[in-house]
Amino acid sequence: MAATAAIAILSSSPARAADPAPNKGQAARAALPPAAGNFVLNQAITGLDMLDKVAAVCPRFGREDARATQLENIARTRLKVSARAAWRALAAREPPLLMTAAQARRVVANAGGCDGLALGQWRGGALWLADTSAQVLAGEAPADLTWPRHAALEHPVRITVLGWQRNLDRVAIQVLVSNEGSTPLRAAFLASQSFAGLCTRIDALNIPMAAGFVPAQWEDVPPRGSVPALWLLDPSCKAEPRMNVGGAVVIDQGKGPVYRRFLLRGVGPAPVQKSSAPPPG
Structure with a gap:
């Protein structure tokens, strides 16, 4: 609170309301x-x-x-x-x-x-x-970024939304958080700022979804490495063919937290991944 x-x-x-008389x-x-x-x-x-x-x-x-x-x-x-x-x-x-x-x-x-x-x-x-x-x-939070052409955020971490998929009775948003720098960092999302379409009740796997503004848990993202995250929408949230996905991420590179917002429009179903394994037989 x-x-x-x-x-x-x-x-x-x-x-503020205008003063009634000059002062x-x-x-x-x-x-x-x-x-x-x-x-x-x-x-x-x-x-x-x-x-x-x-x-x-x-x-x-x-x-x-x-x-x-x-x-x-x-x-x-x-x-x-x-x-x-x-x-x-x-x-x-x-x-x-x-x-x-x-x-x-x-x-x-x-x-x-x-x-x-x-x-x-x-x-x-x-x-x-x-x-x-x-x-x-600074012009670093444009409102016209569209999927799949753009990343949702470029720095200090890169956030890429790969699309949504069905996960049992829930819709899941595939998110990739990448550290393109040479310094280790840790990251967490902010639950109060996160949304997918009209849904604001979201759980996250791998990278935590903090209940407040100061995360109790973080996920380490190594230098020049990536961590996949999965946003699980509440079962009561209806699936939308295309949805805007946005939120806020807090990053700590060892010098204290830094906050960034992001928004990506028109996120659709994630491409089906083809198996590289040879067919049985």
Whole structure:
């Protein structure tokens, strides 16, 4: 619930009702740089700001300086603006749009303190929002990828959807997760973000489907290796000839979790694999 609360705060942040009369809040809004009106950039900034505010209460987490630098580079390249300037502008808004120090202290207390598991999930939700918003802003989460022409995700891991098949009384999606780099990594899917057609009740084999934003279990993917995964749709889910398959994956290459979203449209039946064994006789 902590992570869900974080996302609820974030999703409600960008929009506020107009002030009824001119005041300092309106003056601040009038002075906002164009970047501050970009919803996706605001989401990434808000996630990073929440992480920084909680890190001020729990210093062991540290600041997300690398992510902030990456967002700055993306914003300058894609939007021709400064993410840091937009961050400062949002921080100056009245009434506050970003998390306050008092709210951060309350989040930590409600989550059971700096070492609480609930706070870990809360931070995972904020990391997910910051990472996937930056991914969208960078143009690395296109919504027009189609099966079987495209991979669902190219990096930091490659996710290929091979198609769907019947598995007893369930429909199964064949997924291949490939590590094309030279560094070992571990990966898990996020159940709350995964879907196949209209079905959101999905189990996974080989690569775990995490219930929250911080996986309890991971699967190792070796350098230049692949791990096949099978998404098993709930028996109550109806089969569709073509379905959109999407979700989120969390990857750890030894430096902490990184979150990515993916979507592939029009996934159909997997090709029938011909046996290479000689016929009997």
